[in-house]
Amino acid sequence: MSEMEGFHYIGKPLARKEDKRLVTGRGRFVDDIVVPGALHACFVRSPHAHARILKISTEAACDLSGVIGVFTGEDLDRWTNRLRVAPPIEGLHPTEISTLPIDKVRFHGDPVAVVVAKDRYVAEDATELVDVEYELLPAIASLENALVGNAVLVDETLPSNLVSHQSFSAGNVDRRRKEAHTVVEASFYQHRQTHVPMETRGCVAVWDAGREHLTFHTGSQVVHPLRSQLAVRLGLSESQVAVISLDVGGGFGQKIALYREELTVAALARHLSRPVRWREDRSENLMAASHARENFCRTRASVTAEGRILGLELEITEDFGAYCFYPANYMSRVVAMILTGPYRIEDYAFDVKIALTNKCGNGPMRAPMSITSWVMDGTIDAVARQLGLDPVDVRRTNMIGTEDLPYRMPTGELLEDITPAETLRSVIDAVGYDAFRNRQRALRNEGRYIGLGLCTVVESTTYGSAFYKSTGIPGSGHEAAWVRIEPSGVVNASVGLGATGQGYETAMSQAVAEGLGVDPSCIRIHIGNTDVAPYGMGSRGARGGTAGGGSLYLCAQKARGHVLRIAAHELGLNSASDLRLLAGRVERLLNGVWSATGISLADIARTAYLDPTNLPDGVAPGLDFSLTYDPPPMTYSNSSHACEVEVDIRTGMLSISRYVVSEDCGTVINPIVVRGQQQGAIAMGLSGAMLEEVVYDENGQNLSATFADYLVATACELPNFEILHNHTPNKRTPAGIKGMAEGGVMGSIASLTNAVNDALAPFGVVANRQPLSPQYLRSLLRERM
Amino acid sequence: MSVARMISLTVNGETLEATVEPRKLLADVLREDFGLTGTHVGCEHGVCGACTVLIDDQPARACLTYAIQMEGHEITTIEAVGGTDLSPLQRALHEEHGLQCGFCTPGIIMTFEAFLRDTPDPSEDDVRDVLSGNLCRCTGYQNIVAAVLKAARTIREERP
Numbered sequence: 001m002s003e004m005e006g007f008h009y010i011g012k013p014l015a016r017k018e019d020k021r022l023v024t025g026r027g028r029f030v031d032d033i034v035v036p037g038a039l040h041a042c043f044v045r046s047p048h049a050h051a052r053i054l055k056i057s058t059e060a061a062c063d064l065s066g067v068i069g070v071f072t073g074e075d076l077d078r079w080t081n082r083l084r085v086a087p088p089i090e091g092l093h094p095t096e097i098s099t100l101p102i103d104k105v106r107f108h109g110d111p112v113a114v115v116v117a118k119d120r121y122v123a124e125d126a127t128e129l130v131d132v133e134y135e136l137l138p139a140i141a142s143l144e145n146a147l148v149g150n151a152v153l154v155d156e157t158l159p160s161n162l163v164s165h166q167s168f169s170a171g172n173v174d175r176r177r178k179e180a181h182t183v184v185e186a187s188f189y190q191h192r193q194t195h196v197p198m199e200t201r202g203c204v205a206v207w208d209a210g211r212e213h214l215t216f217h218t219g220s221q222v223v224h225p226l227r228s229q230l231a232v233r234l235g236l237s238e239s240q241v242a243v244i245s246l247d248v249g250g251g252f253g254q255k256i257a258l259y260r261e262e263l264t265v266a267a268l269a270r271h272l273s274r275p276v277r278w279r280e281d282r283s284e285n286l287m288a289a290s291h292a293r294e295n296f297c298r299t300r301a302s303v304t305a306e307g308r309i310l311g312l313e314l315e316i317t318e319d320f321g322a323y324c325f326y327p328a329n330y331m332s333r334v335v336a337m338i339l340t341g342p343y344r345i346e347d348y349a350f351d352v353k354i355a356l357t358n359k360c361g362n363g364p365m366r367a368p369m370s371i372t373s374w375v376m377d378g379t380i381d382a383v384a385r386q387l388g389l390d391p392v393d394v395r396r397t398n399m400i401g402t403e404d405l406p407y408r409m410p411t412g413e414l415l416e417d418i419t420p421a422e423t424l425r426s427v428i429d430a431v432g433y434d435a436f437r438n439r440q441r442a443l444r445n446e447g448r449y450i451g452l453g454l455c456t457v458v459e460s461t462t463y464g465s466a467f468y469k470s471t472g473i474p475g476s477g478h479e480a481a482w483v484r485i486e487p488s489g490v491v492n493a494s495v496g497l498g499a500t501g502q503g504y505e506t507a508m509s510q511a512v513a514e515g516l517g518v519d520p521s522c523i524r525i526h527i528g529n530t531d532v533a534p535y536g537m538g539s540r541g542a543r544g545g546t547a548g549g550g551s552l553y554l555c556a557q558k559a560r561g562h563v564l565r566i567a568a569h570e571l572g573l574n575s576a577s578d579l580r581l582l583a584g585r586v587e588r589l590l591n592g593v594w595s596a597t598g599i600s601l602a603d604i605a606r607t608a609y610l611d612p613t614n615l616p617d618g619v620a621p622g623l624d625f626s627l628t629y630d631p632p633p634m635t636y637s638n639s640s641h642a643c644e645v646e647v648d649i650r651t652g653m654l655s656i657s658r659y660v661v662s663e664d665c666g667t668v669i670n671p672i673v674v675r676g677q678q679q680g681a682i683a684m685g686l687s688g689a690m691l692e693e694v695v696y697d698e699n700g701q702n703l704s705a706t707f708a709d710y711l712v713a714t715a716c717e718l719p720n721f722e723i724l725h726n727h728t729p730n731k732r733t734p735a736g737i738k739g740m741a742e743g744g745v746m747g748s749i750a751s752l753t754n755a756v757n758d759a760l761a762p763f764g765v766v767a768n769r770q771p772l773s774p775q776y777l778r779s780l781l782r783e784r785m
Numbered sequence: 786m787s788v789a790r791m792i793s794l795t796v797n798g799e800t801l802e803a804t805v806e807p808r809k810l811l812a813d814v815l816r817e818d819f820g821l822t823g824t825h826v827g828c829e830h831g832v833c834g835a836c837t838v839l840i841d842d843q844p845a846r847a848c849l850t851y852a853i854q855m856e857g858h859e860i861t862t863i864e865a866v867g868g869t870d871l872s873p874l875q876r877a878l879h880e881e882h883g884l885q886c887g888f889c890t891p892g893i894i895m896t897f898e899a900f901l902r903d904t905p906d907p908s909e910d911d912v913r914d915v916l917s918g919n920l921c922r923c924t925g926y927q928n929i930v931a932a933v934l935k936a937a938r939t940i941r942e943e944r945p
Contacts, residue, residue, distance in 0.1 A: 015879055015880055015882070016879070016882065018887070019878070019879040019884060019887070020871070020879070022884055022887030022890050023867075023871060023875040023878055023879060023884065023887070023890055023891075023894060024823070024863065024864070024866070024867060024871070024875065025821075025822070025823015025824070025862070025863030025864050025866075025891045026823065027823075027887055027888075028822075029822075029825065029888060031816070031822070031826070032816075032822035034820075120813075121806065121808065121809070196922055197886075197888075197922060198825075198827050198833065198835060198886065198888040198889045198920065198921070198922050198923075199825070199827070199886070199888045200827075247886070247887065247888075248886060249825070249827075249886045249887070249888030249889075250885075250886045250888060250922050250923060252922070279826075281829055282827070282828040282829060282830065282833075500886055501884075501885030501886030501887065501923045502885070503885070672882045673882070675882070676882045676885055676923075676924060676928065679924060679925040679927050679928065680885060680922075680923045680924055680925050682925060683924070683925025683926070684922070684925075706828075706830055706832070707828050707830065707832035707833060707920070708830070708832065712920050712922065714916070714917035714918075714920065714926075715912075715913040715914075715916035715917050715926040715929070715930065716913050716914065716917045718925055718926055718927075720927050720930075721925065721927060
């Protein structure tokens with residue numbers, strides 16, 4: 001299954017089917033769905049980072065005209081089951097949380113009560129009339145404070161705030177350290193960020209009391225796993241819940257978990273027997289939806305005089321916030337697992353510590369392992385700096401070449417069908433490396449400081465079910481699809497993905513078109529409705545292409561085989577081996593030439609549905625196919641990034657003058673969509689590394705709850721991205737697809753920071769923290785100028 | 786809170802009436818009272834630009850405007866852009882893949898329908914400068930800029 005050539009529909013740059021409704025304002029996002037008589041929920045949120053709840057007085061709020069009721073953690077505890085996160089992972093403490101806090105609040109923005117009213121304005125008014133009496137507790141607002149011996153406990157059921165701790169060693173890093181010419185140490189601090197989908201969270205819950213059935217409209221990346229969660233937490237069966245996500249205004253990992261607010265709204269709709277809706281406002285989204293990142297990494301590389309890495313050690317500490325909606329090691333374990341990436345390193349050890357703090361809980365955000373490539377290629381740059389070597393040479397000295405493949409990483413991960421040396425070469429050629437160094441020298445003489453940063457990414461994608469099994473993470477990585485050829489010959493198809501802007505209605509129709517042999521315009525993809533789509537694992541971890549596209553491609557091939565069997569019968573042939581379906585017409589190979597048979601898919605469909613007595617013996621009526629597909633434990637894409645920057649040393653202002661990336665993400669289903677994903681991922685990485693930052697003060701007060709404080713890059717801060725293609729197929733996956741869409745974040749935060757350090761090299765300073773704000777860069781330069 | 790009263794607004798050339806509190810935002814009246822859900826609410830504090838509509842042909846934030854202030858003004862929303870065919874800008878956004886999730890897109894279209902009317906031959910820097918008033922989390926802006934420049938060329942070529 002390694003074909004790259006010979007596709008008829010995969011690889012075509014089809015403009016998106018979903019665009020027309022979106023450019024005319026006729027999309028259907030959560031708040032666009034009208035449900036007559038729906039009540040509005042609004043949450044009362046804690047103004048404190050850490051406090052006991054002594055008393056909640058709701059009378060004044062309930063007296064307000066239009067208020068239906070005010071409900072608290074005790075009410076929800078009667079109507080819902082608690083969330084227990086206790087997977088079989090060594091070193092991870094189990095946690096359990098109630099749907100709304102009962103005894104204490106754990107972060108600024110924690111929901112303590114909910115108002116339901118006839119109108120959203122009234123509901124918001126009423127939240128201000130709910131009087132909560134608190135007893136303040138000391139706030140744990142930093143990793144350092146979380147992990148001191150006598151720290152106040154964020155979760156009082158745990159022995160300490162260290163909720164998870166794992167370590168690993170392969171080879172013998174102690175011996176490599178003793179053998180080394182030099183031991184190079186480097187550190188990396190990635191700040192707290194949040195996803196910022198342009199459509200905030202929200203939902204509409206409709207309880208049909210007669211049928212005892214919940215219809216839940218929300219924006220979700222994972223409609224079926226969300227349905228399972230809703231059912232379990234509400235004490236319902238999975239046949240009593242339908243989750244519907246039509247258009248979703250961005251997710252980036254924020255719309256995976258069942259959060260407490262959505263569960264509360266569903267429980268209220270059932271309790272009140274009235275539809276209830278909730279729209280999160282932007283400050284709630286920035287403070288209390290889900291945060292991400294905030295991890296500190298330290299590496300120690302034992303190297304030869306030529307820069308060959310003999311051994312590598314990694315320590316990660318992550319600030320996970322107050323609540324676990326995922327196993328606490330969920331993100332950092334992948335960083336540790338794939339750190340060595342494109343480099344030949346056999347002796348490797350890691351230590352991963354995750355701490356709870358009084359901040360909003362963490363979750364996966366586009367490239368949950370985003371720091372990986374910064375840590376690895378930043379370490380390579382540190383080696384080059386310390387040994388006085390060229391950073392490109394150090395990369396080449398250590399890089400995995402084609403002759404090394406398949407390559408077993410020290411953590412056991414298997415790399416095959418990757419091309420890091422090729423993407424690195426292509427990006428270096430594109431930027432004109434030697435010419436850049438000449439220009440850099442000349443400009444330095446004029447007092448201008450430009451820098452070039454490189455990063456080669458090996459991006460983990462797809463995550464098959466074997467990955468979940470081996471890591472102890474609940475869930476699976478397989479995917480499901482169905483393809484139905486209707487009596488008229490048009491094709492409906494579905495898969496368990498959750499679209500948040502990836503253009504699935506277009507790209508997935510190309511995967512079906514290729515497998516079946518029908519033009520994509522005749523195919524409609526139906527997703528985002530649990531009553532329509534098969535139970536799949538949704539969209540996360542760059543799995544849409546390989547798991548989603550792969551299962552549709554295989555299912556459509558199954559359908560094609562069936563259709564051609566019927567065609568062979570109609571043509572009086574014993575076998576379908578010399579038949580094919582292309583553009584919806586059956587063709588026969590005669591004397592080496594594909595020739596028309598006069599039979600179309602519509603003809604076959606008519607027979608299958610309306611004249612089944614004419615089907616071959618043993619063939620059942622109808623054209624209805626389904627299939628599940630479990631991809632490899634992991635697939636890998638690779639890319640090399642080059643970022644050119646200038647730093648104004650007087651102001652610390654950083655500007656990006658050029659950005660080039662060379663990518664190998666296997667077979668590309670739709671190059672327009674893939675290019676858009678590459679651009680979007682790089683943009684998200686750069687925005688995060690330059691501007692975005694969730695800021696908590698020492699008391700755990702969130703200081704970044706508006707877009708005036710939490711800065712997202714605009715069109716003025718981002719450059720155009722030059723994208724080079726070096727795609728080679730994966731030999732193990734359907735159609736050779738590899739998956740992508742997160743590596744751009746990994747490569748951009750690394751190449752940007754490496755570029756800044758290259759620019760500032762004459763001052764002997766190293767930026768090891770993000771964001772790379774003017775204030776931070778000036779603080780580095782201030783004493784050196 | 787204060788007493789709701791009847792207001793009459795001119796939206797997309799039609800006169801529409803609603804009984805609303807004076808504090809009700811234009812964005813909410815458009816969406817909830819008039820059913821014009823193409824105007825999206827992304828931040829409710831005037832930064833993201835998703836709710837951009839035209840007030841007397843000029844782009845404005847519907848989340849920073851009270852509906853009651855709009856009596857006597859002409860409001861244009863995304864629902865009035867393009868007819869049976871798409872406008873050159875809508876078409877260019879489709880062709881250049883200038884949208885992904887599409888939530889910010891109506892606000893961007895309203896901003897640039899007005900901009901291209903007044904600035905038929907913009908530079909890339911002009912477009913980026915104006916686009917900085919609209920946040921997009923999906924695209925990295927590159928294809929939106931390309932689409933606006935393409936739409937500008939199309940409009941110039943189609944002009945008699």
